[in-house]
Amino acid sequence: MSVPTQFAAYLHHVTFTYEGALSPALRQVDLAIRRGEMVLIMGASHAGKSTLVKLLNRTIPSFQGGTLTGEIWLLGQRCEQHTVADFAGRIGLVAQDFEAQLFSTSVDCEVAFALEQFAVPPAEMRERVHAALQAVGLEGFERRDPATLSGGEKQRLAIAAMLALGPELLVLDEPTTDLDPLGKEEVLAVLARLRKEGRTLVVVEHEALAAEMADRIVFLAEGRVVGDMAARDALRDPEWFRRCAVRPPDLALLAYRAGWSEVPASPELAAAKVEERLARTALGSLHARRGQPRTSRDQILLAADELWFQYDEGGPFVLADVSLEIRAGEFVALLGHNGSGKTTLAKCFNGLLRPLRGQVRLKGTPILGISSVDRAASVGYVFQNPDHQIFAARVWDEVAFGPRNLGLSEEVMHERVREALAAVSLLERADDDPFWLTKGERQRLAVASLLALRPEVLILDEPTTGLDYNEQRQVMELVCRLHRQGMTVIMITHTAWLVAEYAERVVLLHQGRVLFDGATLELFGREDLMSAARFRLPEIVRLGQRCGVPVRSVEEFMAVFAAAPEDKR
Amino acid sequence: MGELIGMWRNTRMVVFTALTASLYAAILIPFKVLPIIPGVTELRPANAIPVVCSFLFGPAAAWGAAIGNVIGDFFGGFGPGDLFGFWGNFLYGFLPYRTWELLTERSPVLRRPTEWLLFAAVVGLASGACALVIGWGLNLLGFVPFRVLGNIVWINNMLASLLLAPFLLAVVYPRAERGRLTYRHVLRGRQVRTGAAAYLGLTMVGCAVVVGMWLGNGLSSGSMTLPWVPEGTVGGTNALAVGWGLVPVLAVVLVGLFLL
Amino acid sequence: MKLSLYIHADTPLHRLHPLVKVVGVFCFFVAAFTAERPLQSLALGGLIAALWWLSSAMANAWRFRWLLTMVFFMTFLVWSLFFQSREPWLSWGPIHLGEDGVSFAFATACRLTAFFAAGLLFLSTTRVEEFADALRMMGVPAKLGFAMTLAFRLVPVFVDAALSVVQAQRCRGFDFDRGNWFQRVRHYLPVIVPVFIGALRRADLMAMALEARGFQRQGQRTSFRTYGLSGLDFAALLVSLTLMIVWLCWARLTD
Missing domain, CATH: 3.40.50.300 (P-loop containing nucleotide triphosphate hydrolases)
Known part of the structure; x- marks a missing residue:
């Protein structure tokens, strides 16, 4: 039996109802976050993800009021009357809306802001600002105005501002939801790096890519924890994702549909697996050409x-x-x-x-x-x-x-x-x-x-x-x-x-120029254009290309796959 | 008056201050303004913002309006006049909610004609107080005559507020109320004067503004002399005449504010 | 969208201690107040132009050329008409046009333009944070200064939002220029409301983010920006004060 004090965060039977709300936002939630672990929280909109996250740094109930029952332990302390200020610096919270988290007119001042509140001596402050900016890949941006940064850069800046404090637990609430694919990639890369450093991370995320780097995934639905399992296990059953309004990773879904026991790590490995079973020629003959643009004489x-x-x-x-x-x-x-x-x-x-x-x-x-x-x-x-x-x-x-x-x-x-x-x-x-x-x-x-x-x-x-x-x-x-x-x-x-x-x-x-104008699948075949535009194909499309089958979705691939004759060699 | 200082301890109120200031400055920029007298002055729709924010954010709107005015000038037009702009707009953000809550319990979503009348009076008073401070200060500096700027600021603020603020409030106030984002929710258990002293303060500010606008116009045109205004200051810019003449009036405003 | 006037450059003016800059601007304001003769106005203009050039802020001077021109002409016009002339050429109602009025109007127009020019120069060479620091050193409460920097940082966010809202409403057939001016004021509603609501949605989140960074922490604070007084600062201080005193003597002597 483990003791709550060993955990970075420990919630026992927590129920919370916002002031003025009719029904609870969280019901009977049990959650234990071990130190050094990366936990992903997934769920549909309004499943209680943000509420759960706010409990983890005392925003709830000290800042946003309501009725709270159950026990909460943060960093080994039983919380009763603690406020956000009591854990500020030790628990960091990064939210989805990056515009609402930046308060300064230059990048270095932004990172230094929290350090100023903690009376860190200026010389040390400079070192920590530098280190934090380096950790999120924003070195060289010190003098820039946050207003001139891209969304991904702004979000990384918000993370740096938290990292500078050296938090024992870092909580990120949908850090990539409002970003373009490039920004998403940047932020996920930062997460991967923090993970490698062995930081304790709690991340609310819709992006399936994050699932592949997490230790554990907690699924929320209607305020309840409906699943809490190792990420590996969750990936083996994509229904979990679907139930919680997350798009399952293509390959996990494919592996599930095809009845494979392991989820292949890349489209290349998946292709090998497909070819193991099917003759390449057989697949090629099923080459389904669909989705051609109209060439008619429409107006x-x-x-x-x-x-x-x-x-x-x-x-x-x-x-x-x-x-x-x-x-x-x-x-x-x-x-x-x-x-x-x-x-x-x-x-x-x-x-x-x-x-x-x-x-x-x-x-x-x-x-x-x-x-x-x-x-x-x-x-x-x-x-x-x-x-x-x-x-x-x-x-x-x-x-x-x-x-x-x-x-x-x-x-x-x-x-x-x-x-x-x-x-x-x-x-x-x-x-x-x-x-x-x-x-x-x-x-x-x-x-x-x-x-x-x-x-x-x-x-x-x-x-x-x-x-x-x-x-x-x-x-x-x-x-x-x-x-x-x-x-x-x-x-x-x-x-x-x-x-x-x-x-x-x-x-x-x-x-500013038209690089390509034509059928979707034709574009997907043009690797030169795709990399010039920094557009990353869905994994299933890449797998299809490897196997010589132009497909657009796992469903299409499965249809082709099911119809193909087995390799009789 | 006390909560104007006490509010700084509350993070939400600090954010409200910054929001008021930035909205005030930001709404000014993208719009072509409508000229009232072409080239001299224009109707700025942004001037409705401090009034709306006052009803939502209370004391934070006072500081926010003051800062917002300075920031607006940061994008062109920063000078010594901003000192008066700061305090003028401070009153413009402070008086609406404070006067309203002293006079009525109702929400500022206007429905009846009496509510409209009351709103007009409240806004007129706030605009007048703002105009008095700015008109006085800038005439004292010799920048613009009171009878030009004082009247323009007064009319401009009043028109913008009357034409826009009630409609904005009708949409924004109920949502802020339900989202618990008004100063009444944020400053739970606030203690403000509601007794005779507050009403005395309000009366003093009200009378001083009316008298001040009248005196300011008279003094700045040189058609009026007052016993406490030294001789030889009349004529020319009338800077000293306006400067001296309005001092007692402003003193009454100040005392009134402390009582509020 | 670039709204800020600050020009990134490394010139002596940029490097000055912000408080020294404030004192310098103050000295200039005092001097400008006492300038009444054309020669004095010319000297002021020359000084500002030189400083502008020194701080590579000429781009801002160009950007605000219309504002400066408008300020000059409007002030000239208003004071020509409303100056209570002792020997008017013509009196009509509240207007007394006379020689002393016109010459005063000219001096005031120069003075006001100089004020604006000095303000522009100050903002071109001083970051908002530095200005807030200077205010703090002068005794303005830190939180007031913070609210100012935060507001400054939010202005472009809301301006962008407002511009986007204007376009979005146009897409729904909204014509901002329709109707008389009374109706046109009301046309700002579909623009202001979404911007306002957006701000409201963010308010709580911003307060939370601030607290998560220790904003309400009790006790001592430090500052990331440290300002040492260099030789340059002392020199600038000395020059500003000397110039102001010399100027005041000049203004006295020529009276």
Whole structure:
């Protein structure tokens, strides 16, 4: 029998209800974090992950009030009246929203901030700032203003600010959720390094990659711990991930479906395993070519002719000679990493930005020659962050805002709002206050508010950022349904699996130029382009390529796999 | 008045201060402003922010408005006048919530005409106090005459607040309330004066602002002389006339504030 | 988006102790107050231009050329009209236009422009943290200084948000320029609300993050930025004070 004092954190039968809430956010939670261990916490949105994490540094109950029962031991101490300040420095907490965790106007001052509070002598402070920045790979950034950093850099800075204090336990609450793939990779690399140093880490994460480096995974659902197991075991049963709204790692899912006892560590090893069983030729013959973009003579809806764009006179060209045609009924993914010009291009498509040279035409008419109201009614643009547009006090009014701007009659407006809300399954929430909707619901509300304008094209700017896997699926199913009903969809994204599973045609932008425009699977075969754009293929696609089967998802691979004859050699 | 100092012990209030200041400064920047008298002054929608924040964040809005004004000037226009801008905006952020809670128990989500009237009076008083301090200070420095700046600040603040603040409050206040993000929740168990002294203070500030605006206009145009204003200061910029003339009025405001 | 006026450079002005800079600016303000003759205005302008050039801050001077011009002309106009002239050329209602008024207006316009120019120079060479440190050394409470730096850091976050909101609402057919000015003020609502709500959503998280870094810790604090007084600082202090005294004597003598 172990003693609670041996653990970095020890929770026994903890139940917590927020002040004013009707039901508990956590119920009867038992959790023990050993020193030197990396524990991953996974669960759907609102499963209680953030609440659990806040218990680990006394934010709850000392800062956010509520009713708490059960026993909590932190760093060997039984907690009764302790406040955040009592553990500040010894327990570090890094949150998802990096903007809310940076308080200074230069990187070095940011890291030094906490050290100043602890009265560390200036000479030592400089050493510790340097070491912390080195640990997250931000050396050389000392004098930069955090406002000029990328999301991944900001999040690493927030981690450095905590590391400088030398915490015995470091807790990270969804550190990669709001980041692009590059930023995610950067932060995960930092986690891997901290793990190697033997630090005690508790990480809330949706990213399956993190599962592969953790010791243990705790699954939460509706405030309860529903699973607490070694990461290896969890990977063997991907149903755990699915239940907790995490996208399971491709290879783990494949191994599970194929009935393998071990999860292969890389697509290369998996390919060897596949070839063990199946004749390569047999697989090749099943070469399923699907998902070709339409080559039909559908009407050209949007056309960009030799667009050039720069934000500042004399600055770099964000778009350089971009020409593109979008046909009615297409589903196009705009791909490229940050700064490649994809958002700029999309904003030129609906006339928000005026190109320096060249023009965008909507069904042949120059877009800038169309009134802004008509533009809005033809090209719908859903911004990345739904909170950048939601302002009404009722869901209904939010959706009605657009039609009102078009000057539609009360009756027509009514019908359109109903229809749009029904399309995103929010009709029964029409009278609710959007402020209290979940992020996934707010994203759908944003889509609805543009659908009510009945546009011919819908442009979505990274519609799945910050959502859990279930919510991502819901949004994508909505988009697909609209597409099936005839909507032309342009989706900006850098999520690999979304592109693989949903897009027919991909336009890859790199430094303001179109690097590739064609079928998704064709692009995936071009390793040179993929590495230039720093785009990492989903593991299953890489496995497919190894085996000579172009597939987009584990389901497709399994279909091919099941149909292939066994190797009779 | 005491909670203006005590609030600094509360982390949330410090954050509220910074939020007020940055929103105030940030809303100013991306908007074209609407000219009232082209070239001389414009209607700045951002001036509704301190009032809204006052009802949400209480004392933090006072400091926030003061700092926000300085930060706004950090992006162009920083000078000795900022000292007066600081304290003028401090009053502009402080008076609305304090006056309102002394006069009524209601939430600042306006529904009835009487509530609108009360709101207009409260905002008028806060705008006037702000205008008095800034107008006085900048005329004393010889920068801008009181009858130009004092009146502009007063009208500008009042219009922006009346046209925007009630509508903003209607959307924002109930959410802050439910999210327990108002000063009433954050400063649980706050102790403020509610007795006769507070009402006396309010009356003093109110009367001083009305009298001050009237005197300021008169003195700055040179059409008025006061017994305590030394002779020979009238004429020219009237800087000293305004400077001396308003001192007793400002003293009353100060005493009134201590009683609040 | 670059909002901050600070220019990254390593010039003598950048290296000065922030408190010395504050004293220097103060001396300049005092001098500018007493400048009434065109020659004196010219001297002030020359001094500022030289310092601007010395601190490689000319880019900011260029960036704010319109502001400085506007300040000059507006001040000139306002004081020409509202200066209570003793021998007016023309009197109409509250306006008394006269020679003394116009010459005063000119001097004040120069003075105010000089103030602005000096303020710009100060901000071009001083980081916000340094300014906050200077305020703290002058006795301003540390937390007030902190709130200022934090607000300063948040401004670009909210400006970006506001710009994005403006575009998002345009995409829904919202026309900001429609209607009379009364209605146009109301048009700011769909912009201000999302920005405000975003700030509100963050408030609690920010306070939590601050506490997790020991913000409420009792007792002593240290400062990452240490400032030593170098020879340069003493020289700058001496020069500023001497210049101010010489200037005041000059202003007296020419009276």
